[in-house]
Amino acid sequence: MVRKIGLRYFKKTFLFAFILSIIIFLPFQRVLVIEDAKTNKLLAYLPLHRNKDTFEISYTHSIHLSNVVETYTVLKDGTIRQIELTYEDTAIGMPSNAEKGEIFKLEDGKYHLLNMRRDMPSIYMRTAQVVGTHRIISNNHELDLAEVIPPGSLILLTEQRLALWELWKGVNIVGRST
Template sequence: MKKWIFIILVFLCLIAWFIPFERSIVFTETRVQKPVQHFLSLKSDNEFQLIFTHSIHLTDVEESYKVLSTNEFQLLAMKYTDVAIGMPGHAEEGQTLDYKDGVYTLQYNDAKLEKFTLHIGNVDYKLNLQHKGEIIPLKKHLIRGKSYLVTVQRLSLYDKMKGVELDD
């Protein structure tokens, strides 16, 4: 009888080890044979920001996202101070643009992304992910000059052991 209980417990532990349970933002290196996955567990807060220094303007840009229950990203807003090269100076359909105290805020009504690619430039400018008040410098965790596919996935304990946690 004890043997069967032990076998059942081992079997249940193995199942629990491989069942995806925790939603995470996953950064998967592209264009490599064996990509390394870096991840940030979302836990209860589904909103985050990418904050970077624009390489031409040398001013900060903040992109705000929300992770939806469909595991899509909803782009909420983008804040910036310069509308020259690469930054919108007007709102398009489904957007509103406000200017207050020297900051442009472009808000999106319904912009959703299933995934996106993030290139880690080989320059000494800021690229941070902010989540739950914590700032994670992505250039300290991800390889400069590489591109990463950013998705939302449910990870198992096994997946998490294979990957690299960003907020450790």
């Protein structure tokens, strides 16, 4: 009788531990990961949702010192697609016209490059060291990258699925620190 109770208790405990392990370690949450490009250390992440997988990178252009906003969407296969670019000056490093299928317009003193379909597997980016800041904006939340990343750092942005334990060790940039 004692053996049956002990075996039943062991089975229930094992099943509970197994299910808990799956919940904690199985990658399920689709996120835009910001990691150190040299060490692959998770620095921050942005949860992606089915209809809200668009984000912006906003920064001050280092030469003409005006604001630039790049808009991206993350496709279901993890591809990052640039869909829009907004800026104030067509000086060095900024486009002065549109490529095939894109729309280039001037509105309210800003240049807009629309209908972009520039796909990439990831984005390598060096954060501002001297001039301006880099910010990531999504779902009306904004993160100044200098808050979590040292100036001049090389970072990598990719789409990944993270498990609960990975989510707990990063910084969720939509307002909750984990």
